[in-house]
Amino acid sequence: MLPRLEADPMHMTTMAPPKLIDWTDQLSVGVPSIDSQHRKLIDLINDLHAAMAAGRGAELLGKTFKGLVHYTLSHFAYEEQLMRQTAFPGLEAHRAEHTRLVDTVQKLQQDWRSGKVAISMEMLWFLKDWVGGHIVGMDKKYGPHVTAAGAR
Numbered sequence: 001m002l003p004r005l006e007a008d009p010m011h012m013t014t015m016a017p018p019k020l021i022d023w024t025d026q027l028s029v030g031v032p033s034i035d036s037q038h039r040k041l042i043d044l045i046n047d048l049h050a051a052m053a054a055g056r057g058a059e060l061l062g063k064t065f066k067g068l069v070h071y072t073l074s075h076f077a078y079e080e081q082l083m084r085q086t087a088f089p090g091l092e093a094h095r096a097e098h099t100r101l102v103d104t105v106q107k108l109q110q111d112w113r114s115g116k117v118a119i120s121m122e123m124l125w126f127l128k129d130w131v132g133g134h135i136v137g138m139d140k141k142y143g144p145h146v147t148a149a150g151a152r
């Protein structure tokens with residue numbers, strides 16, 4: 001679980017920057033449990049953006065990054081279980097894409113930890129496209145199938 005940024009007095013006195021990603025109905029896959037997980041993922045990327053924009057230290061950035069990676073893993077596991085339970089035919093292709101995305105974000109995290117890359121707008125735009133592109137390009141495909149099978 002990510003520490004609440006609001007609990008930090010520095011954060012409360014700092015003007016929050018505009019959110020990097022806003023939730024829109026275009027991102028809805030039509031499954032409430034999944035939509036709320038996607039909103040949380042977007043919140044985590046926005047938190048990372050806010051922490052970077054406020055010039056927060058490596059420790060907080062590291063925790064925020066770690067929270068994003070952990071939540072991504074548990075969200076992907078949830079989706080895969082849902083697709084498995086409802087015998088979604090695109091499961092294997094979807095799982096391969098999840099593996100690729102996890103590898104990419106973990107590599108980014110490692111590169112940041114070892115000082116090879118900074119948490120920059122370039123990285124944040126990448127994360128934004130990464131999440132938005134996957135939701136729109138892949139997650140939306142299982143929406144009608146799992147909904148028809150009774151998933152909420």
Ligand SMILES: [Fe+2]
Pocket residue numbers: 038075079135139
């Ligand atoms: Fe997803």
Ligand SMILES: [Fe+2]
Pocket residue numbers: 076079094098134138139
């Ligand atoms: Fe997915």
